[in-house]
Amino acid sequence: METVKVITSKGELQGKKVSSKVGGVFYSFQGIPYAKPPVGPLRFKPPEPPEPWTGVRDASKEEAVTSHFVLSLFQPPEPPEPWTGPPEPPEPWTGVRDASKEGAVTPHIVIDLFQPPEPPEPWTGVRDASKEGAISPQIHMILQSYSGEEDCLFLNVYTPQWPVSRLKPVMVWIHGGGFETGSGFLNLDGSDVSANNGLRDQVMALTWVNKNISKFGGDPDNVTIFGESAGGASVHYLLLAPSAKGLFHKAIAQSGSALIPICHLSSSVSTQRAFRLGQALGCETKDPQHLADFLRTVPAEKIVLAHRKGLSKEERQHLMTIPFSTTEEFGSDAFIPGDPVKLMKEGRFHKVPFITGVTSAEGKLALSDVFRSIDLSKIEKNFHNVVPYNMRHKLGTQRCKEIAEKLRKFYFENKPLTEETLEEFVAMQSDLIFNHGFYKTVTLQVERSNSPIYTYEYDHKKPAQLDMYPTGPEHIPGSCHAEELFFMFRNVYLSTDYEPDSADDRVRTYIIKFWTNFAKTGVLTSSVSRPRIYSGEEFVDLIANRRHIGPLYLPHARQKPRDAPPPGLCLHVPPIGILVPF
Template sequence: MNMVETVIVRVTQGSLRGQKVKTPAGATYYSFHAIPYAKPPVGPLRFKAPEPAEPWGGIRDALKEPAVAPQTGVFSNTQYEGDEDCLYINVFTPKLPVSNADVLKPVMVYIHGGAFCIGSGNAQMHGPSPMMNTGEVVLVTMNYRLGALGFLSTGDSVIPGNNGLKDQVMALRWVQQNIAHFGGDPDNVTVGGVSAGGASVHLHVLSPMSKGLFHHAIAQSGSALCPWAAEDPSLALSKAFRLGEALGCKTSDSKKLLEFLMKVPAQKIVEGIDKALEEEEKHPMPLLFVPVIEKGNHKDEAFLREKPTDIIKSGKFNKVPLIIGGTSREGLLIMRDLMEHSSWYHSLSADLEPLISVNLKIPKGTEETKEISHKIKEFYFGDKPVSKETWPQLVDVCRKYIIMLFLCQNIAVFNEISFCFPRYMVTCFSTFGHTGVLKSNKQNPRLLFICTSFHSKNNQDTYIQLI
């Protein structure tokens, strides 16, 4: 029987017991799971901004992964899982400091994606092995509130919204206060994420609440300019009322809605989201509750008070090096949905407007929307129907009009305020997907991808195309 070697680390709240682990490649590292970075957002703290975690006595075991945020498997058909008590952080380090003279290592804080409604920072999808194999990076992952519990907003001071993003800010503050105890450099923190995690990263670049909490940013397959990444408070309010009605409370009063939702079990709230969605909103991604522009006067610190485009144009954002990129097959995300809801996609053969209007957030039924939808269908499909046989074209439409269009828009908007902003986009990650290390970037392990990768058909080196 193998004995687990444990280690003790002292942080601001108390002492933690972690363990010594080996990667499949044989590299040694230390793992600390389920470290509380905020009070459990339960009871009166539901729908509230996070509060710092309280200290504990004795030694707290940090040996098992934390519960995920309440969710259902939107893309995997799994049942409800999770716990409202979910605000925990995981830390993985190749070396613990022995003395104050030790050189601290760069830190990667990874924010998971999942349409702001599913996912976690746990190792099932975001294992530490690739980065721990380098021996040069301290990795931090986190769980934050999702779905209605993390992003519902009444568009006013009753429930301002963005609690999931405020959870992330609290986690970043914890990192600043504690990461040196794990051998990480609090003055060399990179935040990275994919999809909704990538949009979150970009939103942190724009938010005054996140100022000084990180020094580099990597937003993959997501941007604050994506229409699903930040919506108007009036739209958020209508969605909140729709959820209330789906759960049995038809009202147009924010306070009455909050009073009702405080009494509803978390599982019913999560499962009620599907009832509140219109059919066309379920495909290809069920994005009902997302980040919102916070309006009104409220006592809590606001995460986002202006439109992302306006913030960028004003120049009032966190000036840190930023990498934004996507993949050549972003739209593969929709393939499972295509297979399981083929009847809905068959309806797209006659009209792409439902897909375009929902994902570009433009009004349905207008001449402009109809014209855009017609031209997109004509260009990508010609006279062929939208079906399982034409899935590559549909994948390409979703890639360009849900993700890539807005990544390119970032470059255009940033370029308006800085002529020297780099205008490059990575267009192929073939070697990256196979090995986890770009041939030209082996000296920068913070660029390592920690998710499961799709492998390309060849092993050509990465190339960069000037836009």
């Protein structure tokens, strides 16, 4: 293994030279600490900068990851691997730190140690950065097995050039996972637990990038953040966060928005869930600080395995409910200083070039193998309770029943929910969970920003080699949530090697070209298409050939299954008022 060394603000790292599967070469530095380990008294607290180290730290392997951020220097011959965790600027170290290994991921949802991240301690010597770090304590969403470590605030850097000749654009990937896998969002009003630590970690990581990425050949003044699902919502939250100002210059939010109803909890609801979690773990108390102290003594694995017990019996009836998510905050140190909709209406967000979009059948996720325990007859029987949850209305009220009937009439033409009406169910779930929040984000941002805004819809038939990926019934048309990721990154479980010049290979080329060209210039250009910026009347058409990435036509809501528009046609449809009244 050929190794390379770099000196960062905290110490020296040793990475490695890697050959890509397409015949190129890149340089990998993994498991780099960007914050102190969120353990002991730092559990559930904001991140702090890491301590410096002495000597050389091995960065040739991955360490544990929390939020699975991937710091991808521009034009890596092969897509980078993501990483995750709650951050604060690291402390300097002495000597060369080995950066040939990666770190680990943060504890699942509730385990961000309840504190904002702190900078890491410095080290002495050379740190091995040839391996990845540990992932945070979590349950794998597909394998359903527990893994991870609390010491997981690490990131990976991949660069196509060594030694550094000129600075290149930087792309920082924020992974998804429903704010459950690889992130931490416990909130407990009246205690020393800080809310939204998973987001604070991201700012800590971006702070590390700002201070150190030039040592790897990256331009700290040309950083693009991009993410999918909860990662896409995180990108949008960072657009709203004052503490993230100046740390990035472009943004891409895939299938995620801060305005998605299930992504944002009131402080009272999140606190109630924390107390239910405490009760499930054996702590009967009404004192929030006592509960916080108790939770710091509980092994991370127990918290992860019990975290869904924070939901009430009523809340557990709903599909895809996130027990602990981003939370409203108050006070001068609030990460998001107000309601996201209000902030957008007032123009209080970072006005940078922005790409955002969805897949053509996001709601198929609700019918995927992961959620296939869904009982359609039970949903049909409790239709008036299950659906309105996504609209923040109190269950069981007359208003809920009225809205449920409107939804049934609009999507199902008053037909019952059965196997025969699954396509209508998918359309409704797509709108309720993803599309309306996306649409609202775009319309509000266009009103208050002069920066370029591009929208897209991803619609490409999944290749047979990805059939193991649970994307719901195949007879329902459209691309499921997260399907585009198989054309952006390699996968450790499924083959993403596509036949040269096949439709799949071209889709991968198009996506990577669009995203990387945007990261370079802030303008969405490619040799395969000339997209138009949203004008208020129509959305941009990313790729005119609908077999690859089609034009955007939203919302999905319709009374009959829609026909695909002609290639290149972009339609602007008014929002549906009954969905999520803001």
